[in-house]
Amino acid sequence: MRITVLAGGVGAARFLRGLKAAAPRADITVIGNTGDDITLFGLRICPDLDTVMYTLGGGIDEAQGWGRAADTQTVLSELAAYGAEPGWFSLGDRDIATHLHRTSLLGAGMPLSEVTALLCRRWQPGVRLLPMSDDPVETHVVLAGDGQTIHFQEWWVRLHAQTPATGFVISGVERATPAPGVIEAITNADVVLLPPSNPVVSVGPILAVPGVAAAVRAKTVVGVSPIIGGAPVRGMADKCLAAIGVPTSAAAVGAHYGPDLLNGWLVAEEDAGADRDPGLAGVAVRAVPLLMSDPQAAAAIASAALNLARELTP
Amino acid sequence: MRITVLAGGVGAARFLRGLKAAAPRADITVIGNTGDDITLFGLRICPDLDTVMYTLGGGIDEAQGWGRAADTQTVLSELAAYGAEPGWFSLGDRDIATHLHRTSLLGAGMPLSEVTALLCRRWQPGVRLLPMSDDPVETHVVLAGDGQTIHFQEWWVRLHAQTPATGFVISGVERATPAPGVIEAITNADVVLLPPSNPVVSVGPILAVPGVAAAVRAKTVVGVSPIIGGAPVRGMADKCLAAIGVPTSAAAVGAHYGPDLLNGWLVAEEDAGADRDPGLAGVAVRAVPLLMSDPQAAAAIASAALNLARELTP
DSSP: OEEEEEESSSHHHHHHHHHHHHHTTTTEEEEEEEOOOOOEETEEOOOOHHHHHHHHTOOOOOOTSBTTTTTOOHHHHHHHTTTTSOOSSSOOOOHHHHHHHHHHHHHHTTOHHHHHHHHHHHHHSEEEEESBSSOOOOEEETTTTTEEEEEIIIIISSSSSSSSSEEEETTTTTGGOOOOTHHHHHHHEEEEOOOOOOOOIIHHHHHHHHHHHHHHHTTEEOOOOOTTTTEEEEEHHHHHHHHHHHSSSSHHHHHHHHHTTTSSSEGHHHHHHHHGOOTTTEEEEEEEOOOOOSSHHHHHHHHEEEHHHHOOOO | EEEEEEEHHHHHHHHHHHHHHHOOOOEEEEOOOOTTEEETEEEEOHHHHHHHHHOOOOOOTTTSSSSSSSSSHHHHHHHHHOOSSSSSSOOOHHHHHHHHHHHHHHHOOOOHHHHHHHHHHHHOSSSEESSSSSEEEEEEEETTTTEEEEHHHHIOOOOOOOOSSEEEEEEEEGGBBTTTTTHHHHHHHHHEEOOOOIIIIIIIIHSSTTTTTHHHTSSSSEEEOSSSSTSSSSSSHHHHHHHHHHSHHHHHHHHOTTTTTSEEEEEEGGGGGGGGGGGGGTTTEEEEEEOOSSSSHHHHHHHHHHHHHHHOOO
8 A cells, every 4th residue: 555644743753653553564655844944053954854754763752752862962052152043943962963964965965855865764764755845945934013924943943833923935835846756656645644734834835835736636635633622732733723814623624625635534533523514525524533642542543544545545 | 472373283272372371461363274174074174273272262172182071972973873974083062063153154154264253252262363264275185106185184084194195285275365364463473483283284284375474484483393302292293294205303394494484493302403404504493391291381382482582583
């Protein structure tokens, strides 16, 4: 079975770990969001790609959900002693080595997709991990009030998404082309899965890469709601949804993807009523336990998604 | 008193610590060799500038002579796990932060002299530290046999200078201009000192920057021999001298600088006979204890150099 997953960070990584357990013989391609990418201290940082790579490769800081296990902050504290900006982004020493190696390879002219494949030779994530594009794309946030735009990471990490936003600009996406293998992985997939990632700033930028949404729409697509009982399970997806005028509900997020894209939509049991939402007309909605409290729970959710996909496959 | 010093790495740094103790009210400018600089893992590394900065700023690994005290190698071991090349250069985590900050500032267009000044705001070395040039200059080694050239660091660190060399190419130096303040610091100095640095690959590249040697020749110049009793005190200066056909002796190194440049030459007591070398005709040679076994010894050597300079100043 060929499965292609459009992935953000922590939620996607945990879902993917469940998916590997639920479908151990499947051929899984992960198309990772690079809109969160940022250059800090001269290092090119790809948080979502790394979270997937570390989680599936056994190197993740489990408690934190991102970054390397048992990491130290020697380099960061030295950078702070130099007054290097910015002071608001946390980076461990082990993690910095990844960024340093990636930055060096990118600087030598290697495209991000090849760099990612090279990094994965160490981590052996058990999936093929592709960035959505080799072209730099950065999600910027339009702040309420003066309309100033700042990098998504500054809004998310420094401002904790507490400064109201009125929208997002996926800078560079209109000129970006899908990375080699992305369109093929979607076209050749038996099913495309949307894990419980942030629909606005994680899955949204992937779908915004020219050609990706059209390729996805042609497939059997099953999504997993990142909203349970009116609140994001993790992160601050509610702030992102509010910025684009979408209510924080499983039904509204499903409707945001829309029946054109989604064939199946997994919601939590408390959101079972979502199937009555007119925005989900024609979408097969199933209510199952959606809390990824441990790898077994994640595997059960992935199984439910695959079962729904099989049911919907012509 | 205005003192300008042309400095390599460890020997120069220890001499400078002695000089600061011997002349606490002097206005000291250090012109640092950048021919040893190298880009590894995408990081711009300036070993000589950093050794001076760390030593005078209290951050040096005393036992090793270079790098940061109490440093760890987390980033390097992670880079090795990725198979990042080269594997032969050692870099501590604290040290990497310096290179990362420098590389980032250089990448933003700041010249090396300004970057160095910025780094020194943290370290407060008590001297003005200038790179010999803001232009990239790299010392390459011509290997015996096939005449292949490799970066000095590869010869020095990876090959331990055990592969015979037939010369050095100071790549880029003919097009380099002295960094802002370099010529002025020499011209305005009461004395120019050559510390016991490697004459070939440390002081040599500085003197090779167009305009520097002429400015130095116009001044009262006192040098300290890096050779004691026919052997380098530290490092492998003998291998460098052999490559350019200069015997490993205090007299021969003095003659290599030559009477056009040198006014005074401090040699070790066992090399007192150096004053009979015809290559040192017209140079005031003084024999004093030259082993910088501790900061007090270094201060005594610096005092002897200053005394000789005063004696020779018109």
